[in-house]
Amino acid sequence: xxxxxxxxxILCGALLLYATQDFPAWGDPNSPASxxxxxxxxxxxxxxxxxxxxxxxxxxxxxSFDTMFETTVIFCAGLAxxxxxxxxxxxxxxxxxxxxxxxxxxxxxxxxxxxxDIKDFERIDTLWVPYDLIIKTVCRICIPFIQLFAFxxxxxxxxxxxxxxxxGVIFGxxxxxxxxxxxxxxxxxxxDEFKLGVLSALGVFLYAGIGMLCMxxxxxxxxYSQLSKIFPVDPVHIRALGMLGVEIGVGISVMAxxxxxxxxxxxxxxxxEGL
Amino acid sequence: MSAxxxxxxxxxxxxxxxxTGCYWxxxxxxxxxxxxGLAGSLYTSVCLLIKxxxxxxxxxxxxxxxxxWGIEYRVDLLNSFVLVIIGSVALINLVASYLNIEQEMxxxxxxxxxxxxxxVTGLSGVVITGDLFNLYVLLEVTSLSAYALIAMGSKDxxxxxxxxxxFIGVIGASFFLLGxxxxxxxxxxxxxxxxxxxLPELYSSQAILVGFVFCIIGVWIKMAFFPLHVWLPNAYTYxxxxxxRVIAPLMTKAMVYxxxxxxxxxxxxxxxxxVLDLQNVIVWLSCLAIVAGAVxxxxxxxxxxxLTYIIVSEIGYMVGGAWLGNQAGMTGSVLHILNDALMxxxxxxxxxxxxxxxxxxxxxxxxxxxxxxxxxxxxFVLGGLSIIGVPPTCGFxxxxxxxxxAIQAGHYxxxxxxxxxxxxxxxxxxxxxxxGFFEPMSHGHTYxxxxxxxxxxxPISMLVPLILVSFGLLVVGLYSGLIVQQIIVPFLx
Amino acid sequence: xxxxxxxxxxxxxxWLYIILMMIGLYAxxxxxxxxxxxxxxxxxxxxxxxxxxxxxxxxxxxxxxxVNAHGVxxxxxxxxxxxxxxxxxxxxxxxxxxxxxVATLGVAxxxxxxVYQQYKTLEEDEIRMRIRESSL
Numbered sequence: 001x002x003x004x005x006x007x008x009x010i011l012c013g014a015l016l017l018y019a020t021q022d023f024p025a026w027g028d029p030n031s032p033a034s035x036x037x038x039x040x041x042x043x044x045x046x047x048x049x050x051x052x053x054x055x056x057x058x059x060x061x062x063x064s065f066d067t068m069f070e071t072t073v074i075f076c077a078g079l080a081x082x083x084x085x086x087x088x089x090x091x092x093x094x095x096x097x098x099x100x101x102x103x104x105x106x107x108x109x110x111x112x113x114x115x116x117d118i119k120d121f122e123r124i125d126t127l128w129v130p131y132d133l134i135i136k137t138v139c140r141i142c143i144p145f146i147q148l149f150a151f152x153x154x155x156x157x158x159x160x161x162x163x164x165x166x167x168g169v170i171f172g173x174x175x176x177x178x179x180x181x182x183x184x185x186x187x188x189x190x191x192d193e194f195k196l197g198v199l200s201a202l203g204v205f206l207y208a209g210i211g212m213l214c215m216x217x218x219x220x221x222x223x224y225s226q227l228s229k230i231f232p233v234d235p236v237h238i239r240a241l242g243m244l245g246v247e248i249g250v251g252i253s254v255m256a257x258x259x260x261x262x263x264x265x266x267x268x269x270x271x272x273e274g275l
Numbered sequence: 276m277s278a279x280x281x282x283x284x285x286x287x288x289x290x291x292x293x294x295t296g297c298y299w300x301x302x303x304x305x306x307x308x309x310x311x312g313l314a315g316s317l318y319t320s321v322c323l324l325i326k327x328x329x330x331x332x333x334x335x336x337x338x339x340x341x342x343x344w345g346i347e348y349r350v351d352l353l354n355s356f357v358l359v360i361i362g363s364v365a366l367i368n369l370v371a372s373y374l375n376i377e378q379e380m381x382x383x384x385x386x387x388x389x390x391x392x393x394x395v396t397g398l399s400g401v402v403i404t405g406d407l408f409n410l411y412v413l414l415e416v417t418s419l420s421a422y423a424l425i426a427m428g429s430k431d432x433x434x435x436x437x438x439x440x441x442f443i444g445v446i447g448a449s450f451f452l453l454g455x456x457x458x459x460x461x462x463x464x465x466x467x468x469x470x471x472x473x474l475p476e477l478y479s480s481q482a483i484l485v486g487f488v489f490c491i492i493g494v495w496i497k498m499a500f501f502p503l504h505v506w507l508p509n510a511y512t513y514x515x516x517x518x519x520r521v522i523a524p525l526m527t528k529a530m531v532y533x534x535x536x537x538x539x540x541x542x543x544x545x546x547x548x549x550v551l552d553l554q555n556v557i558v559w560l561s562c563l564a565i566v567a568g569a570v571x572x573x574x575x576x577x578x579x580x581x582l583t584y585i586i587v588s589e590i591g592y593m594v595g596g597a598w599l600g601n602q603a604g605m606t607g608s609v610l611h612i613l614n615d616a617l618m619x620x621x622x623x624x625x626x627x628x629x630x631x632x633x634x635x636x637x638x639x640x641x642x643x644x645x646x647x648x649x650x651x652x653x654x655f656v657l658g659g660l661s662i663i664g665v666p667p668t669c670g671f672x673x674x675x676x677x678x679x680x681a682i683q684a685g686h687y688x689x690x691x692x693x694x695x696x697x698x699x700x701x702x703x704x705x706x707x708x709x710x711g712f713f714e715p716m717s718h719g720h721t722y723x724x725x726x727x728x729x730x731x732x733x734p735i736s737m738l739v740p741l742i743l744v745s746f747g748l749l750v751v752g753l754y755s756g757l758i759v760q761q762i763i764v765p766f767l768x
Numbered sequence: 769x770x771x772x773x774x775x776x777x778x779x780x781x782x783w784l785y786i787i788l789m790m791i792g793l794y795a796x797x798x799x800x801x802x803x804x805x806x807x808x809x810x811x812x813x814x815x816x817x818x819x820x821x822x823x824x825x826x827x828x829x830x831x832x833x834x835v836n837a838h839g840v841x842x843x844x845x846x847x848x849x850x851x852x853x854x855x856x857x858x859x860x861x862x863x864x865x866x867x868x869x870v871a872t873l874g875v876a877x878x879x880x881x882x883v884y885q886q887y888k889t890l891e892e893d894e895i896r897m898r899i900r901e902s903s904l
Binding site for chain 2: 019022033073
């Protein structure tokens with residue numbers, strides 16, 4: 001197997017390198033890639049879409065159809081994790097509960113004997129992790145600021161590096177930080193499977209819905225200038241607002257899917273205990 | 276500029292998101308939403324086909340920007356033809372597999388339907404798009420949903436088969452992306468028609484040659500062209516029957532469409548047939564694929580695995596036909612996309628109904644099955660005759676065009692491979708007919724009075740689609756001349 | 769020989785990324801452990817992303833964000849020179865490719881968890897042996 005692999009890799013590498021002698025010089029501003037389609041984006045972006053960040057204007061306006069399917073890809077990955085891993089069978093057979101007033105730990109092997117008076121007992125994980133005050137306090141202080149920064153990245157994506165994907169991932173990372181610093185059940189209490197699932201579908205539905213609205217108003221799909229028929233903004237600036245709308249949809253969806261993927265893989269689908 | 280090309284994709288996409296929301300809000304609505312989405316998509320693609328046949332190709336500029344600055348959807352005869360095939364197979368399969376899905380995955384069936392819709396949306400998008408990078412993104416949407424659908428099958432073999440498919444599929448898609456990157460460096464554009472117009476000055480460049488090689492190898496990996504087919508048998512055999520019935524007929528045929536589109540629109544026929552000298556080599560490779568697929572199918576003891584190796588053999592027909600270099604060969608290849616999708620779908624529907632009996636798919640457990648399931652096996656016989664190539668079923672007509680093309684181009688090896696694989700298919704199917712129809716003598720004497728041919732047919736919702744599709748085989752065969760005249764020949768000239 | 773070396777030095781970025789791609793491809797084909805194959809897949813896709821981004825580079829050019837444009841209402845006040853901004857299109861394409869690679873990694877990890885739950889090992893040859901034993 002090793003020799004077949006080596007042979008394939010050397011053959012592909014040699015083919016790819018053989019072709020580089022034809023490439024234009026690196027960094028040449030007159031190469032075909034930099035002189036055919038992209039000068040239009042650089043010169044006309046502010047005039048046609050009033051957005052200075054060229055990457056956002058190409059991503060969310062000129063090639064917005066691609067971005068819709070990119071969001072669909074991440075949504076599909078979240079659905080796939082749910083479909084593959086989610087089980088409703090609690091097969092552990094090992095539950096640990098701690099009685100809070102007396103700090104006595106109970107090891108329960110039979111599901112019928114779980115204590116009914118549950119508010120005096122708290123559940124602890126099977127793989128016991130030491131209680132660390134510094135990590136919990138610092139993370140509890142940091143998480144709101146991380147989420148605020150995520151909102152800033154989404155909203156300011158038109159003028160500085162940022163956008164829907166980046167902001168959504170930062171927000172999702174704050175939820176994962178909550179799950180790692182405390183335990184998985186704390187994160188699931190904040191956003192349970194129902195809310196995460198509906199949010200992920202809602203985000204992409206917002207994107208496709210804006211596109212459908214533009215088509216109903218009489219243009220092509222995702223042509224934001226048609227929205228100026230219902231909002232009192234001129235057709236150039238409405239494009240920046242339309243871009244903001246779709247970026248918010250993307251951010252919501254990415255955030256929910258990041259959390260879904262983490263929760264399902266860390267708990268192997270049972271959603272009760274994790275890392 | 277009409278709205279139909281965008282509607283074909285957005286209706287099932289919106290139905291996916293609504294269906295996902297319904298899984299948590301009201302579980303009973305998932306199946307009706309999925310049916311509505313697929314029905315809407317099929318209706319718009321039929322309208323699109325009628326419009327294109329009347330007026331010529333239609334374009335849709337997304338977000339209002341003209342190409343090459345925006346993304347364009349160009350629908351011509353080939354596009355709309357393949358779109359109708361995809362829509363109809365997907366809708367008929369959803370109706371036929373409802374009971375299977377509810378039985379195998381009862382609590383998670385509400386997530387299965389959105390993934391199914393996403394698969395069909397991605398596949399329709401691959402066929403309808405006119406932009407190379409959009410093709411890559413839609414290919415990944417299709418592949419991701421296929422990986423998840425396949426892994427829901429039998430508990431012990433399906434996840435590993437799907438993981439192997441993941442690795443090989445990622446290599447294929449990344450090779451396609453690399454090829455597109457090379458084309459972008461040399462031409463600066465991503466739109467298919469625009470690249471096709473810019474390429475003729477660059478025909479002698481090595482970067483274009485390597486770009487072409489990597490694009491084609493990426494597409495070959497995804498269509499399971501021998502010897503890159505190693506993911507196909509395991510992935511399609513161990514998948515749940517509802518998923519393999521839609522993935523097996525459609526996925527590889529859509530990749531054949533992509534190859535034909537790359538050959539005819541992006542790298543034009545002058546490059547493919549005149550400048551490159553690879554025609555002979557590739558037709559020999561496809562002869563090897565046909566023979567290898569047929570031989571490996573003979574060695575199988577499981578009916579589903581045998582059918583998947585027959586798919587490998589049929590892909591060899593289509594690749595060889597497209598690379599023969601004359602109009603008859605290309606006509607045969609395009610007609611075979613339609614015929615092979617229908618034949619494979621019919622056979623998989625019949626095999627799925629056999630699975631209802633609960634005895635598995637091994638050849639020796641099929642004894643006496645003609646008495647127990649007469650309607651299903653009658654349709655299986657029709658499908659088998661179509662693969663062998665008996666007139667008036669549809670398989671005969673596409674083989675006729677391919678044989679004509681081989682004689683015209685002087686490739687007698689391809690001719691011999693086609694005839695040889697027809698003979699091997701005869702052996703394969705008549706072996707099943709014999710096991711199913713004639714019970715061994717010892718069983719016949721002891722059980723003849725007791726079982727008396729008790730009929731244990733599959734439920735009506737599984738039988739009616741099967742009968743519909745097998746009639747479709749006959750109807751498409753009889754109307755083949757009309758299809759070739761109205762759709763394929765105007766496209767190729 | 770001299771021109772050959774000058775070629776490599778001129779286009780060293782393409783050579784570096786192609787070698788990185790081949791390392792990733794080798795790991796995907798040859799390694800036995802499923803997680804090592806996943807890591808190789810990630811290296812392969814990341815190298816393709818870097819390859820695309822290096823296409824858009826222009827000498828002495830800055831980020832693709834028009835300077836001093838925040839709050840400008842008439843576009844004629846700004847004089848935009850295309851040679852001062854790098855090509856934004858490869859960056860946009862690669863944002864999509866990064867998301868696709870993360871999604872594929874997520875699905876592949878979920879599949880590995882399922883394989884581990886069934887066979888209790890992640891080495892491919894051990895899994896094949898157990899499949900062969902159970903089918904006997």
